[in-house]
Amino acid sequence: MLKYNSYKIFQDKIGNQYLYLIDDNAIFLLDEKSKKMLSLEGLKFNDAYVELSDIMTKEEFQTLFDNMVRAGLIVSDKGPVLKEEKKEEITLNGLTLMIIQECNLRCTYCYGEGGEYQDRGKMSLETAKKSIDFLIGNSKNKELLICFLGGEPLMNFPLIKDVVAYCNKYENDKPIHFKYTITTNGTIWNDEIEKFLREKHFTVQISVDGNKDVHNCNRFYANGLGSFDVMEKNTRNMRNDGLVSGRATITATNLDLVDNFKALNDMKFRSIPMAPAQNLLSDEDYDRLIGENTKLVQYFLELIQSGDYKTAKKLRILMSGLQKIHKSGVARKILCGVGSAQLAVDINGEIYPCHRFVANKEYAMGNVLKDTKIEKMPFLEEITLEKHKECKNCWARNLCVGACPNENLVNAGTTQKSDSKNCRFIQAMYNDLIHAYLELTVENKKQLLG
Numbered sequence: 001m002l003k004y005n006s007y008k009i010f011q012d013k014i015g016n017q018y019l020y021l022i023d024d025n026a027i028f029l030l031d032e033k034s035k036k037m038l039s040l041e042g043l044k045f046n047d048a049y050v051e052l053s054d055i056m057t058k059e060e061f062q063t064l065f066d067n068m069v070r071a072g073l074i075v076s077d078k079g080p081v082l083k084e085e086k087k088e089e090i091t092l093n094g095l096t097l098m099i100i101q102e103c104n105l106r107c108t109y110c111y112g113e114g115g116e117y118q119d120r121g122k123m124s125l126e127t128a129k130k131s132i133d134f135l136i137g138n139s140k141n142k143e144l145l146i147c148f149l150g151g152e153p154l155m156n157f158p159l160i161k162d163v164v165a166y167c168n169k170y171e172n173d174k175p176i177h178f179k180y181t182i183t184t185n186g187t188i189w190n191d192e193i194e195k196f197l198r199e200k201h202f203t204v205q206i207s208v209d210g211n212k213d214v215h216n217c218n219r220f221y222a223n224g225l226g227s228f229d230v231m232e233k234n235t236r237n238m239r240n241d242g243l244v245s246g247r248a249t250i251t252a253t254n255l256d257l258v259d260n261f262k263a264l265n266d267m268k269f270r271s272i273p274m275a276p277a278q279n280l281l282s283d284e285d286y287d288r289l290i291g292e293n294t295k296l297v298q299y300f301l302e303l304i305q306s307g308d309y310k311t312a313k314k315l316r317i318l319m320s321g322l323q324k325i326h327k328s329g330v331a332r333k334i335l336c337g338v339g340s341a342q343l344a345v346d347i348n349g350e351i352y353p354c355h356r357f358v359a360n361k362e363y364a365m366g367n368v369l370k371d372t373k374i375e376k377m378p379f380l381e382e383i384t385l386e387k388h389k390e391c392k393n394c395w396a397r398n399l400c401v402g403a404c405p406n407e408n409l410v411n412a413g414t415t416q417k418s419d420s421k422n423c424r425f426i427q428a429m430y431n432d433l434i435h436a437y438l439e440l441t442v443e444n445k446k447q448l449l450g
Contacts, residue, residue: 002037002040002048004074005072005074006395007022007073008020016438019038021072022395022397024331024398025324025325025330026071027437028071032055034068036051036055037064037068091340091341092138092139092141094145095145095146095147096342096345097163098151098347099122099149100152101120101122101150101346102155103152104152104187105185108218108251108280109280118359119346121348122155122159123159123345127369128159130369134345136174138373141176142175143179144177145179146163146181147181147183149355154182161196164178179203180201182202182203183206183207184204184207185207185219185227185231186235187227197238205244206235206247206269208246209250209251210263212228214254214263217253218249232267239269244270245271245272246272247272247273247275248274249275250276250281251276251280252280252282255289255292257292257296258296261315271313272316273317274315274317276425278411279411281421286422290429294432298436300312300315305439305444307447313448322436322449325430326449332385332401333401334383335400335405336354338354339354339380340380342354344358348367349369352364353365357406385402389416390418394423395427400427403422403423403426407422
């Protein structure tokens with residue numbers, strides 16, 4: 001009996017139809033014979049051939065059937081014939097160090113309660129060293145990543161220098177190499193800081209929401225004064241040298257995504273990730289966001305088709321989605337490396353699945369000051385896509401993979417359920433991206449996706 005795995009049909013601008021295989025992201029151009037075959041689901045093999053015998057021979061029918069089986073579209077009597085998920089062991093490869101739980105700004109959308117995460121203070125050098133020891137003791141990787149986060153991490157710049165020096169000692173004794181990232185608001189800056197970040201090859205991300213008016217609406221000091229001018233002046237040299245990315249948080253004040261991106265691109269940010277602040281957007285805001293994102297995807301496509309790949313690649317949220325669409329053959333289970341590849345350590349040494357879970361004691365995994373090893377948490381099984389019951393009928397499930405577990409927890413009260421507004425946005429975004437992908441030439445894909 002003909003039975004198909006889940007799929008969705010897309011159509012390009014000239015009327016060609018494509019089958020998107022939901023559980024591994026593969027996309028196939030449909031011819032008339034394939035379309036007819038799809039319409040015969042539920043028939044037995046021989047009955048299906050009889051229905052198609054006027055347009056193909058039995059050999060052609062068998063070849064089409066075999067091709068559909070190999071593609072993972074047809075479910076055999078033994079169960080679904082899908083490309084197996086790549087079995088790659090996920091090992092710890094980095095830590096996010098919450099080196100200070102204090103901040104000099106009072107951003108409207110801060111999920112860390114002013115950067116304090118319910119526990120104001122600074123990480124000690126002992127805790128930082130124990131964190132590095134813990135990472136090395138639990139990782140099999142030779143290249144390790146340290147992410148400095150806060151609060152505002154540059155308020156504890158001396159500790160950053162001490163941590164890097166401690167990592168350098170390990171590099172001298174072991175065949176390992178550390179890379180460093182920092183996310184900062186860019187308001188605490190001097191020549192020493194900039195020189196250090198350059199010399200140690202930090203990946204620097206600045207929190208910036210758009211032009212001056214937009215930015216100052218959301219990112220201001222305790223006295224209400226906007227932070228844009230200070231940030232712009234401090235980061236100018238590194239931006240001009242292509243060494244800084246700018247991350248925009250999307251609120252009701254900057255829903256015009258194309259203008260927002262252009263403003264940040266004019267500031268010469270190397271990469272420009274953007275993400276909605278779910279806690280601040282209403283249903284009406286999401287309706288507008290979906291429309292504005294459609295415009296952003298069209299702008300993205302125009303950049304690609306004009307050969308401006310450098311600018312197109314700066315649109316990280318769209319590039320990430322396009323890469324998932326392009327990379328078929330993988331049935332995904334978890335959105336990111338939360339709780340496995342990358343952990344977070346707070347100022348007291350408490351270990352969490354990621355920085356978003358800091359202060360949520362229910363998800364604490366141990367403490368670097370007393371634990372040298374951690375066991376696998378039930379949390380990792382809790383957040384797999386198969387545990388998201390409401391995702392089972394969603395065509396975008398293997399692209400979204402259940403969304404961010406912490407955002408789910410905050411907005412829906414459980415890691416296993418996404419906020420309905422965000423679901424609408426994600427589905428609309430990937431619908432637009434797949435249509436854009438269908439417009440790309442082989443050369444476009446080569447230049448953009450390798």
